Structure formats: C-alpha cells, structure tokens
Amino acid sequence: MRVVLTGGGTGGHIYPALAVAREISRQEPQATFLYIGTKNGLEAQLVPRAGIPLEEIEISGLKRKLTLDNLKTLWKFVQAVSASRQILREFQPDVVIGTGGYVCGPVVYAASKLGIKTVIHEQNVVPGLTNKFLARFVDRVAVSFEESLAYFPRTKTVVTGNPRATEVIHGDAEAGREFLGVSSDKRIVLIIGGSRGARAINEAALDLVPRMADDLQSHYVYVTGEVHYEAITKALQEKGELPRNLTVLPFVHNMPDVLAATHVLVSRAGASTLAEITALGVPAILIPSPYVTNNHQEKNARGLERAGAAEVILERELSGETLHKALTSLLKDQERWASMRERSLTLGMPQAAANIYELMRQ
Template sequence: MRIVLAGGGTGGHIYPALAVAKEMRRQEPQATFLYIGTTKGLEARLVPREGIPFEAVEIAGLKRKLTVENLRTAWKFVRAVRRSAELLREFRPDVVIGTGGYVCGPVVYAASRLGIPTVIHEQNVVPGLTNKFLARVVDRIAVSFEESLAHFPRKKTVFTGNPCATEVMHGRAEAGRQALGIPDGRRIVLIVGGSRGAKAINEAALQLLPMMGDEPDTHFVYVTGEVHFEEISSRLQSEASLPPNVTLLPYVHNMPDLLAATHVIVNRAGASTLAELTALGVPAVLIPSPYVTNNHQEKNARGLEKAGAAIVILERELTGESLRRALAPLLRDTARWSAMRERSLTLGKPDAAASICRLLREAGKT
C-alpha cells in the first residue's frame, strides 16, 4: 500500500502520523510512504529520522479576521495545492491522510481534486479551521474524542482514538525505572510540560519540590524542557532545595518506558498526551495551556475531569501549593488513585493506530 502522510507544525500533529506509519509497517512491511510537510515545522527534522521520504510545500495559516496577510496566504494556498498535486501524481498513493496543521489543507484538498481517497484525523475535541474546511471534501474522518463526532458529518466520521495511544503501549516499566535508577518500591510522579517545557509548570514545580522530601515512598521525575534546564538546575542547586527523591531532566527520550512506570503525571493537556495517559490508565493533574487555538487543551482536559480520570488546574490558578493539594489525595488515598486509574482506562483506545490503518485500507479500496 502506498500512503501519503500530511501534518505539521507541532508534535501533536506529527507524532500521530508517525504512529500510523509505524503500525502500518508492522502490519504491512511492504507499505511505502511519503510525508508532505513544511520546512519550518518540526516535521522537517522528525520525519527523516524515521526513514520516511519527506517533501515540503510552502503554506501559512489564516488569521481569524480579514487582513492583507490573508490575501498572501490565499495565494500561497493556491501554489501549495499545485505543488501538492505534482507530488501526488509522481508518488501515486492509494490513500492520503492528514493529521492536522496548515499543510494538510493543500495536500488533502489536492488529493480530493485528483480523485485520490482521503482521510483526516482530528486530535482535539473541537476541530481547527483546516479540518473544518477539509471535512467537506474528504472520504473519511477519524476523531480522537467521542465528543468530536458532533462537529463532523456523522456518516463518514469514526471514533478511533489517537494513534499515539498505540505507540505508548510498547513501553516497559522496568526499563523506565532502570534508566533512572528508581527502585521498584517507589511510586513515580512525573512532572513535565511538553518537549520544550512550560514556564508556569516549572515555576510551580520549583515551589513544590522542596516540600516533597517528606514523601519517601515517592520519587519525583521533573522534566524541565531543554531550554529551561540550566536555569532550573542552577536555581535548585543554589537554594539547596532539591530533595534526594527528585530526578531533574531536560528531556526524556524513552517516554513510553517512563510512562509505563508512572503512578501520577502532571502535564499539559495536548491530545496526544491524553491518548497516551488513558491508554495506560495514568491518573493525571492537568494544566491546560491557555495559549492554544480555541482553548482546545482545556476542552480536552475537562473531558477527562468529567469522567473522573484527571484533576484540572488552570494556569492562572497554578502554584506550588495548589499543585501539592491536587497531588495529595492521589499519593495518600489508594482508593481514590485506583478509581481514577479505572476511569482513565475506560477512556483509552490502545488500538487506535490499528483502527486508523483499517480506515485507510477501506478508503483506499473505494
């Protein structure tokens, strides 16, 4: 099977596409792929590492009000559609899947105009502008959250979950503990703000961790983000306030292994992150980013909160003390932790990547 993947900008759009490719390769080792993105997004760096051929088109996002810049964007879209069509004619895919980001617009639209079967995947509860536009022309739509079904034509929309959930199921808890030298008897609280870190979470963690030395059965793994690591490390060391039960890291390369060993996580509420947590049943304290389009992270997080799988703290309410209060019942009340874990697991879709692969095959046969 020949598949074109399109998605770009942030990891939340790129990692689901790569997860689909990995699952398809497991099922069909002979499958071939082409990834179409932009040179400015993370995809230009991440995709070639996976051994997937990469091509770029130039595109920008529309502003939500009438501006001169939108006229330039419209012209870029036309040119990107032409370039996408050239790449598609050359590669001759059986199906094209878009996983979000502005680049999906011209690629998936060009495929639909050429009569190539098309699929889009929406990671968030509320769809963005690109997927709203593409929903009218694609053959099938996959969504990560059941609540998203109301935003798309019901007959061609399927609740599959997020394919990142499948990837995380390959993690090994023992390997995660061994990599950090954490004994089996210790619970792990993972504090992370995404691959680049989050200033608000870092500041709250700086206030929290000096208070956590009296939790001897708990080990805190605090991932600062690479750009924040030196500053945070320096501040903690200068204040002599880093307890022995804390491991400070700039980045985690074996995240599936570490998540498999995690007792509680403190994190943002990106769709891929929530897919991973619910697949594993990890109780969470979520601090949604207020800087994203349509405030979609809070909507994502509230769904888990309503189901009893997470505690939500808005960034404007986040302090070391509010974080300590949220963590306390999850560390000291076994029944509360177990209930949250069970509720989280009911939301998980660990077979999401396989479901999307089936959808691609079905679309490719139409």
C-alpha cells in the same frame, strides 16, 4: 502500499501520524512512507528520527481576523498546493493521511483533487480550522471523541480514538525505569508541559522542588521542554543542592516506556496526552493551556475530570502550593489513585491506530 503522512507544528499532530505509520507497518511490512511537513515544525526533528523520509513545503496558518498577513498566507497556500501536487505525483501514494496542523491543508487538498484516497484525523473535541476546511474534500474523517461528530459530515466520520493510544500500550515500564535510573520500589511522578514545554508548569515545578525531598517514596521526573531547559537548569542550580529524587530532562523520546512506569502525570491536556494516559490508566493532574483555539484543552480535560480519571487545575490557579496540595492528596490516598486508574482505563481506546488502518482500507 504507499502512504503519505502529513501533520505538523507540535507533537500532538506528529505523534499520531507516526503511530499510524507503525501500525500500518505491523499490518503491511512492505509499506512505504513519505512525510510532508515544514522545516520549522517539530516534524523536522521527529520524523527523520522515526526513519521516515521528510519532504518540506512552505505554509503558515491563517489568523482568525482579516489581516494583510492572511492574504500572504492564502498565496502561500496556493503555492503549497502546487508543491504538494508535484510531490504526490512523484511518490504516487495509495492514501494520504492528515493529522492536523496547517501543513495538512495544502497536502490533503491537493491529494483530494488528484483523486488520491484521503483520511484526516482530529485529535481534539473541537476541531481546528484546517480539518474543518478539509472535511468537505476528504474521503473519511477519524475523530478521537464522540462529541466531535457534530462538527463533521456524519456519513464519512468515524470515532476511532487517538492512534497515540496504540503506541503507548507497547511501552516497557522496566525499560522506562532503566532509562531514568529509578528503582522499582519508587513511584514515578512525571511532570511535563508538552513537546515545547509550558512556562506556567515550569514555574510551579520550580516552586515544588524544595518539597520533593519530603516524599522519598516518589521519584520526580521533570521534563522542561528543550526551549526552557537551559533557563530551568540555571534556576535550579541557584536553589543549591537538588533533591536526590529528582531527574530533570529537556525532552523524552521514549515516552511510551516512561509513561508505562509512571504513577501520576502532571501535564497539559493535549489530546494525544489524554489518549496515552487513558490507554495506560495513568491518574493525572491536568493543567489545560488557556492559549489554544476554542479552549479545547480544558474541554478535553473536563471530560476526564467528570469521569473521575483526572484532576484539573486551571493555569490561573496553578502555583507550587496548589500543585503540591493536589499531588500530596493523590499520592497519600491509594484508594483514590486506584479508582482514578480504573476509570481512566474505561476511557482508553488502545486499538485506535488499528481503527484508522481499517478506515483507510475501506
């Protein structure tokens, strides 16, 4: 089987695509892959690391109001469709799978016009512009949430879950602890702002640092995001001696192992993150990004909150004090933690990648 994957910009689009690739490889070891992305997206780093060849096209996203830039974007789209056609003709895939981000648009559209089987996956409750556009052209649509069914043609849409869930269930908690240098008698509190980091979470985490020494039963792992790492480490140095129970990292490439060892997660509410934590049953304190289209992260997070699997702090309410209060309450209440873990697991779909594999085989 020959498979083209496309999805770009952020880890939330790329990691699900890579998870699908790994599931296909498990099912069909002789499968061959090609990834089509952009040179500016995170895929330029993550895809080669996964050992998958990457072809680059030039494309940018549409603005939500009429501007001159949109006219330029439409012209880029036409050129990107032409470039995608050439790549697809040369590779001759059996299927093209898109996982979101504007790079998917020309690639999946070109594939549909060439008569190649096409599947798109939507991670969020409210779909993005690209997947809304592509839905009319593709063969099948996979969604992570039941609520998303209303946005797509019902006859071709299936709830599969997010394939990132399948990826993390293979994580090794012992390997995660070894990587972090944390012994098995310590709880791990993982604070992370997504693949590119989040300024608001970083600021709250900085304020939280002096209080970490009061909780020696826990080890705090603070992932700043690569673009923020230098500034954060400088700010931490200015605070003087850091708590011994704190590890600061710019990025974590072996996230399944680290998540498998995590007791409580503090993070944004991207769809891939929620798929990961519900597959593993990790209780979470979620700070949805208010800067995303249709406020979809808050919609994602509120679903977990209603189910009793997470606590939500809006960014405008976030501070070192509110984060400390939420963490202390959860870490000191083992019964509540266990309940959140159990309810989180009921939401998980660890078979998601296999579901998408079956969907593309139909």
